[in-house]
Amino acid sequence: MSGHTDRPGGATAVEEKATPKRLPPGGRRGGPPHMNMGMPAEKAMNFGPSARRLLGRLRPHRLPLAGVLGLALLSVGLSVTGPKVLGHATDIIFSGVIGRQLPAGSSVDQVVAGARAAGNDNFADMLARMQVVPGVGIDFTRLGRVLALALALYVGASLLMWAQGWLLNGVVQRTVLRLRAEVEEKLNRLPLPYFDRQPRGELLSRVTNDIDNIAQTLQQTLSQLLTALLTVVGVLAMMFWISPLLALVALVAVPLSVLVTSRIAKRSQGRFIAQWTHTGELNGQIEEAYTGHELVKVFGRQKEVEAAFHAKNEELFRASFGAQFISGIIMPAMFFIGNLSYVAIAVVGGLRVASGSMSLGDVQAFIQYSRQFTQPLTQVASMANLLQSGVASAERVFAVLDAEEQSAEPARPARVADPHGRVEFAHVSFRYLPEQPLIDDLSLVAEPGHTVAIVGPTGAGKTTLVNLIMRFYELDAGRITLDGVDITTMRRDELRGRIGMVLQDTWLFGGTIRDNIAYGRPDATEEEILAAARATFVDRFVRSLPDGYDTVIDEEGSNVSAGEKQLITIARAFLAEPSLLILDEATSSVDTRTEVLLQRAMAALRSDRTSFVIAHRLSTIRDADLILMMERGRIVEQGSHDELLAANGAYARLYRSQFAGAVLTDEIPPVPGVGPAGPRPAVAPAGN
Template identity: 70%
Template sequence: MSETVEEQNDDAVVARPPVRRGPGGHGPGMQGPTEKAMNFGPSAKRLIRRLRPELLGIWAVGFLAVVSVVCAVLGPKIIGQGVNLVFSGAISRLLPAGATQEQVIAGLRARGEGQQADMISGMTLTPGEGIDFTALSHIMLWVLALYILSSVFSWLQAYVLNGITQRTVYRLREDVEAKINRLPLRYFDKMQRGELLSRVTNDIDNISQTLQQTMSQLLTSLLTVIGVIVMMFIVSPLLALIALVTIPLTLVITMIIAKRSQKYFVAQWKHTGELNGQIEEAFTGHALVKVFGRHREVEETFRQKNDEMYRASFGAQFISGIIMPAMMFVGNLMYVVIAVVGGLQVASGAMQLGDVTAFIQYSRQFTQPLTQLGSMANLLQSGVASAERVFELLDAEEQTPDADPAETPTGNRGRLVFENVSFRYAEDKPLIDDLSLVAEPGQTVAIVGPTGAGKTTLVNLMMRFYELDAGRITLDGVDIAQMTRRDLRSRTGMVLQDTWLFGGTIRENIAYGRPDATEEEILAAAKATYVDRFVHSLPDGYDTVLDDEGSNVSAGEKQLLTIARAFLAQPNVLILDEATSSVDTRTELLVQKAMSALRADRTSFVIAHRLSTIRDADLILVMESGAIVEQGTHSELLATGGAYYTLYNAQFAGAAEA
């Protein structure tokens, strides 16, 4: 199943984007994308550098995050004061009124209850009085206000960050689109269309999701860890030191697991692209698969690629998924140690109960962001793996830039000259070597020869889909390498054997040849190419909507639409690559008449396999192995009895024998 690739930045009138061709018009062979992945660090840094245009917004996010975290981490400390107030009030109610706290402590020690005396000594009591509910209500209002402020600033942070993320991904998509427009056709020869689409869609969407989900959590988690550590040391330096032991342990666990899972994330997105390529290819060639009964082979290929993707995805998610349970285990161990040591501190009077409850809350606040950081590891690795694939596309070698300043032909005659042109797709496989020819204005030049002779390659060189290895091609005396591609292709119309239509109406598909054309000009082109004849049989006429495969019109009708598109553009140079191969014999005769009018006063190149269609050509070039072995008119070449004579007789002898 062959694939087609749209040549970007192309203002020529192209009936269908150039098909992927290798030497002699054949594809050079499907090659997978490069598998060498960047390291996590450089790729992550490069992704972060793309946030530079949003520096002001990032500072705003940082400020909002700081305020939100400060409000959140102050809450447990104030709640601890409330717990102290309640606990002290409850104990004070049980003590005899009128006595002082010192008297109560002395009495307990005198009765041998030293542990209770130590605990009470660490509290602030007023014997005989109960809980101060007025002070308690004030504390609760402060806590409520802090948590409301924390939520509001957290929401504002998420709002600003969402804009930063979407604008960053927007620019990334723009860069990718612009990059595709600058890539040479060689790149598309080696890249499956489904794989390329996967990078442009799936991988960029994954980057967007990763930035959206991790940036906010990452910043908030880091600030929370810092804020909680500060508050821990304020509450209890001893317990804070115990809690800090978990940080290096957490980092070591995360680094070990993340290092093992990164290769699986790279493989996961690589296999995703390959699977998309296989599916796209199978769906595009669905009818062909059915005709040759190859559905079982397609299903088996799908099963194998799906299994590869399953194993990579399972490995990536399973290994990275271990991080969060490991972090929770470490956090629970810390919680147990803090609860035991804190209880002993309260019993000894070194701490108040409210401080211990506050510290336990801080321990949860401390382990929660560490756990979040661990759970984000798989998201980060997945996003960076996608970023690597997108960066590979952005780093691909571009086509040579247009000359600056560029030259422009002064006339519109369409005189094309090949001067000692040499070209090869592969370094070790010469294709065209030292080829020279002249196509005069108004001439119809036919190019014939066996498959693989280099006919379509010659056309690709005229359009600068590929750059020459040696020699030059001039259009009206100007080297096409010194012209902008836009200028060159705006002077050239092309109708290929493989038709290609946009999703849109018939009118829009014809007008693609010249968007500023009037309705009368569109109808005139349709009538001249006999499109008008079948359009009126369609329910909506020229407003009939075609899908991108043109499945609601026949192959011959699609061919006529592409010819009408070229007819409307009225180019200086016309290239026809088996442009009537899909139409019936009667329609072909009509189209040949239309083509004669279209070719008038402009240079035309016609690639033909049916030699009967090019008898009236002004010049026939016979190519073999990238070289012109014969040239002349139809009658002249038949008279010589050479390669053209052999081709012509073989074609019609074969038809006679059949």
């Protein structure tokens, strides 16, 4: 038995049954008839709104982000200054090489005039723009100072970039931390029907895989995008400063790059949505097959399970391959466009150096700038697949955050001042689907200290009835009161804290047997835990274990038997001492001898508190104060065991079907491949 409470660590004894991936209509938990439907089709939002919403989650970290922006500006500023400084170093080297070849003692004007007289105008124009001293070689002192400045610029830019990355990493991780917390809190606020409709593996994939993918996307793209955009702006400014003509040549590549990137990105976005959708569905399929692997082997359905896995795996492969291949085209396309721009700049720059319009250092710096200009564009393009993958995951997480929540808690919640455990259903109506009636105008009263047994065929609404007491589902009409207080006016944790629930499907968490028993009341003493274990016969088998109460139960509870797990959950309820007790076929997994002993233990557990017992073995509820016989959501009979047998109605027929042999019921139509129509035996129901 586990705590089902809206507050963490609540001391409650309510057992929340693990939800299977799909439950049939009228399944044991009384879930909605549509819970066996597949996942609803994913409807992808537009990339822009989803990306803006994701970036909007960074808003609480404005101050650190301002620091990131400032560091990025300084880092990019130093980086874009470097090529210009290195271009100056190139001019010093080139001037020294040319100067050594000129006659010493002559002036630059004389050398230029001589070159023009010889008809070498291009050389004369180039020499006129150079700072050269005839007969003097490279000025290594000046060159050393320039190179030291360039080194300082690049080292400073690297340190600033490291500081920016460290600061941004903290922002991203805190953002994802808050997102995980919001999803966890959201899951606690979602109504039970939401989980009925969601395959467990699919939901786990959104909470784990998709959030991890968002963290990776933000971590890898934010810093690079910011740096890339600032680099483009800074480099563009330096390019126009050096040569407006060459800058215009370089800018021709921009619209071409944007056009190619946008076209490819649009084609790959849908495939990324499909990729993460198929990932979630495959997780759900694997989780379902792993949980029920014993039944798969018993019924020999391994081939069908493998075929279903391979089919879904193939769908995931095709979606992933298509997404990665199409988005992967961006990188080579950008390299091709960048190389075209590089060739154009080299040709035009060479001509301008030859004509004396530019220095060799400026052309060399401009070529570096052209590389710096196309590199950020290529980086942004190469991040397109990562961005789209992250935004697709964000859409799936936002779908969980946007899901309709359970009704809000009352502003002024009511409390039960004098708890006795009187429960009253007054004209209660409830349907999972509006067009499918289930419970209509049901009224009953459970007096304090009484045991109310609920019996009936599968799908009659037995478990639904107790789920309504727990407020797992909200009523369509009528009301339920606990000691005269409408349960809708109480806080859910207050209501559930007064109710203990032991279910047919047990739930134990990974921990010791002692911890599992104390889950219902964490502040219980060792003596109280041992007393509860002895009263429910847990002590009998725990003493035979090597580690006793310190035996660690794994997550699946596979190191204890099904009956032993049931005993531990009953001990948990015994220790919690709730004022209202719900037992849903709580002894179905134990042997006959242990069941007799447990009936005595639960008789003591039920004393002085109201109890609702859902039973299929009618021998376990003959001593109940009130037995409700339900069919199709209605109470068709109610009374004590002897009264209902004397009435010779539906309960009597159900009782005789268990204890008086097979009873022939109505004729049934023939079933193809089975045999002719005829009377069928009425057997004890095995479901709800």
